[in-house]
Amino acid sequence: MLLQRRFEEKCAEAYALGKIGGFCHLYIGQEAVSTGVMSLLREDDYVITAYRDHGQAIARGMTPRAVMAELFGRTTGCSGGKGGSMHMFDAHLNFLGGHGIVGGHIPIAAGAGFSIKYRGGDQVCVCFFGEAAVNIGSFHETLNIASLWGLPVVFIIENNGYGMGTAQTRATAELDVRKHGAAYNMTSDSVDGQDVFVVRDAVEQAVTRARTEKRPTLLEIKTTRFMGHSMSDAASGTYRSKEELDRSIKRDPIELLRASLRDTKEFGDDEFATMNEAVKAEVQDAWDFADASPEPAPEELYTHILVETTSDTSPSQTLEAVHA
Amino acid sequence: MAVLTYRDALNQALREEMQRDDRVFLMGEEVAQYNGAYKVSKGLLDEFGAMRVVDTPIAELGFAGVGVGAAMTGLRPIIEFMTWNFALLALDQVVNAAAKISYMSNGQFKVPIVFRGPNGAALQLAAQHSQAWESWLAHIPGLKVVAPGTPADAKGLLKAAIRDDNPVIVLEGEMLYNTKGDVDEDPDRVIPLGKAELKREGEHCTIVTHGKMILVALQAADALRKDGINCDVVDLRTIRPMDVDAIAASVRKTNRVVVVEEGWELCGVGAQVVDYVQRECFDDLDAPVLRVHQADAPMPYAKNLEKLAKPDAAKTIAAVKRVMYLE
Numbered sequence: 157m158l159l160q161r162r163f164e165e166k167c168a169e170a171y172a173l174g175k176i177g178g179f180c181h182l183y184i185g186q187e188a189v190s191t192g193v194m195s196l197l198r199e200d201d202y203v204i205t206a207y208r209d210h211g212q213a214i215a216r217g218m219t220p221r222a223v224m225a226e227l228f229g230r231t232t233g234c235s236g237g238k239g240g241s242m243h244m245f246d247a248h249l250n251f252l253g254g255h256g257i258v259g260g261h262i263p264i265a266a267g268a269g270f271s272i273k274y275r276g277g278d279q280v281c282v283c284f285f286g287e288a289a290v291n292i293g294s295f296h297e298t299l300n301i302a303s304l305w306g307l308p309v310v311f312i313i314e315n316n317g318y319g320m321g322t323a324q325t326r327a328t329a330e331l332d333v334r335k336h337g338a339a340y341n342m343t344s345d346s347v348d349g350q351d352v353f354v355v356r357d358a359v360e361q362a363v364t365r366a367r368t369e370k371r372p373t374l375l376e377i378k379t380t381r382f383m384g385h386s387m388s389d390a391a392s393g394t395y396r397s398k399e400e401l402d403r404s405i406k407r408d409p410i411e412l413l414r415a416s417l418r419d420t421k422e423f424g425d426d427e428f429a430t431m432n433e434a435v436k437a438e439v440q441d442a443w444d445f446a447d448a449s450p451e452p453a454p455e456e457l458y459t460h461i462l463v464e465t466t467s468d469t470s471p472s473q474t475l476e477a478v479h480a
Numbered sequence: 481m482a483v484l485t486y487r488d489a490l491n492q493a494l495r496e497e498m499q500r501d502d503r504v505f506l507m508g509e510e511v512a513q514y515n516g517a518y519k520v521s522k523g524l525l526d527e528f529g530a531m532r533v534v535d536t537p538i539a540e541l542g543f544a545g546v547g548v549g550a551a552m553t554g555l556r557p558i559i560e561f562m563t564w565n566f567a568l569l570a571l572d573q574v575v576n577a578a579a580k581i582s583y584m585s586n587g588q589f590k591v592p593i594v595f596r597g598p599n600g601a602a603l604q605l606a607a608q609h610s611q612a613w614e615s616w617l618a619h620i621p622g623l624k625v626v627a628p629g630t631p632a633d634a635k636g637l638l639k640a641a642i643r644d645d646n647p648v649i650v651l652e653g654e655m656l657y658n659t660k661g662d663v664d665e666d667p668d669r670v671i672p673l674g675k676a677e678l679k680r681e682g683e684h685c686t687i688v689t690h691g692k693m694i695l696v697a698l699q700a701a702d703a704l705r706k707d708g709i710n711c712d713v714v715d716l717r718t719i720r721p722m723d724v725d726a727i728a729a730s731v732r733k734t735n736r737v738v739v740v741e742e743g744w745e746l747c748g749v750g751a752q753v754v755d756y757v758q759r760e761c762f763d764d765l766d767a768p769v770l771r772v773h774q775a776d777a778p779m780p781y782a783k784n785l786e787k788l789a790k791p792d793a794a795k796t797i798a799a800v801k802r803v804m805y806l807e
Contacts, residue, residue, distance in 0.1 A: 234586075235585050236586030238584060243584040245589060252549070256576075261545075262545070263546055264552065264577060266546045270549065270555075271555050273531075297541055298546075304537065459586075459587070460583050463582055463646060464645070465646070
């Protein structure tokens with residue numbers, strides 16, 4: 157959580173200096189969601205998310221170097237500098253990407269779930285999206301399919317209250333978004349997303365349901381982003397009052413976790429300070445690495461548009477072979 | 481060789497590829513129990529079971545995305561759209577996901593998926609069911625787009641599409657499903673993507689076309705032959721990537737070109753062919769290139785208006801005669 161926080165703060169700094177371009181959506185305030193969820197997943201599970209993806213990428217195990225270099229548009233980035241802020245991918249971590257079209261990746265999550273079921277595996281796929289995505293068609297089409305076919309997917313609505321600058325109350329007729337589960341015969345729940353232990357408990361049930369019963373879950377996790385929607389807008393002022401933001405910041409997930417750990421001898425303020433320094437050094441190292449890394453060569457413009465077909469070289473290839 | 485309908489040729493391609501590779505599955509509306517809206521998937525449910533021949537809800541965006549996710553995670557989906565007109569609802573998955581994921585992930589993920597179904601007009605289906613989408617789809621880097629016009633090409637190109645590791649669009653035609661032709665029964669015979677075929681040879685004029693319009697072009701070429709005008713008919717077969725060499729080779733021989741396509745004029749596939757021709761064969765041309773295409777109007781229902789709107793052999797013959805300065 158702390159690594160994600162310090163990382164995103166560094167991103168804001170880099171953006172201001174023009175080292176990061178394009179759209180850049182920071183995860184500050186929501187770290188307990190990614191951390192709680194990822195802590196319960198196996199290496200062979202799948203994760204897919206939307207465009208606010210730096211925190212999830214790091215929580216899944218991507219190095220700050222790979223993520224920062226991607227943000228700097230460098231060849232050492234996780235996507236070779238060709239994806240950018242919204243398109244973090246890591247095949248080794250089964251991280252199926254950050255996706256930039258609201259709701260566009262939700263059916264893809266069901267596809268990963270279908271793939272698991274097709275092969276008879278016991279993995280799960282976790283799909284993150286914001287509360288504003290429940291108003292788009294792909295969400296509904298996917299929930300229907302996932303429930304109808306019994307796909308092992310956990311759909312996580314990260315409800316931070318705002319779709320860009322539009323408050324949920326101005327965009328969504330039914331604010332209790334977990335109710336959408338009922339329309340698709342899917343178990344659903346709603347939990348506090350600022351307490352990482354609460355997140356863990358809720359996700360554990362959902363993951364178990366997917367793994368053992370092959371049933372999807374719709375899980376609303378209520379959180380707050382402490383920043384603007386992207387680097388283009390202020391954290392408060394236009395569509396969110398300063399008072400509201402200040403109230404939310406009092407429930408900073410990192411501070412809540414610190415408070416719960418402070419009582420234990422193992423993790424007091426000294427330990428936190430030590431960790432904080434280590435994390436800051438790691439983030440600075442990521443910056444230095446990204447800054448020193450080369451830009452993609454001009455010929456990279458045309459690579460990976462299509463892939464060389466290799467799969468048909470062994471016609472007898474079986475599912476086991478694929479799985480291995 | 482066996483004489484098969486276009487429908488049965490597609491069916492054979494699906495069956496053979498599903499037998500060959502158990503990662504291949506077919507998904508779409510009515511593909512399983514109903515045996516396919518156009519019976520292309522007849523018998524496949526019985527042979528391969530419900531996990532590999534999958535009926536979906538009417539949710540094009542949803543099941544196209546399921547296909548993309550399955551392809552990213554090791555399977556080889558064939559997504560059937562009942563018509564490409566319905567596929568418009570799924571274009572986010574085709575354009576923003578399937579065509580982009582390899583590039584955005586720097587090649588970490590590939591999306592070996594086939595999106596297939598009938599494209600273009602049939603008979604009196606009116607404005608929403610009669611559209612040819614190839615120029616939209618061929619515009620997108622990251623996709624391959626094929627449009628087989630004969631049973632042999634239908635089988636060979638679909639097999640190649642299924643074996644390809646990239647997203648491949650296969651544009652079929654309702655009016656083609658019942659057409660018959662010789663088909664190679666060798667299960668290993670595939671037709672390489674990106675290669676045009678000369679369907680008729682002649683020295684006077686080149687007709688460049690693809691898909692269903694092959695039938696129109698051949699009809700025109702046969703009629704013209706009786707008047708002593710011999711045409712090269714270049715069947716593009718694959719629209720993206722386009723076989724520019726095959727077009728240029730023919731144009732250098734005939735010096736005159738007519739491009740025939742089912743879609744509308746503006747920004748059509750034919751416009752791109754004309755661009756290649758002017759770039760590659762500027763000094764070889766003896767006449768401006770002419771195009772035959774759908775009238776610039778939505779497809780009307782009334783039979784007489786529909787006939788007026790569609791490209792046909794008579795319009796093609798007239799265009800060939802004009803580029804030969806015979807009319």
